[in-house]
Amino acid sequence: MSRNALNLAWLVAVVATLGSLYFSEVKGFIPCEMCWYQRILMYPLSVILGIAAFHGERSVRKYALPLSILGIFVSAFHYMEQKIPGFAAIKPCAQGVPCDIAYINWLGFITIPFLALIGFILITVLLLMARPTEQGE
Incomplete structure (x- = not known):
């Protein structure tokens, strides 16, 4: 499950990144200041988690968890x-x-920051599910 959890975390980051680009570049929604902070935290996760998933490096948690946890707080705010x-x-x-x-x-409650919040929560949970490699973290 740990390799799958890492792959799923990467998939969530990619979907969130593409979703934010869709809203701004296709739909024409101009990002506010808080949206930019969320993007600053999500976009690197797409790259970092992609490289880690490709190489099966679950020790990426020490780099990715701070971004995803901070993203939870920014999105919730x-x-x-x-x-x-x-x-x-x-x-x-x-x-x-x-x-x-x-x-x-x-549905009266799903907004763009809510979608980002769900993305950050999913990434955090999936990273916590990805057990560290034998070399450890």
């Missing part, structure tokens, strides 16, 4: 900015698109 009235006033975006705007709102 961004989602709260969208869904909790008055929360966005705590730290408004300096310029550009406001961070509390929801380009999508599927």
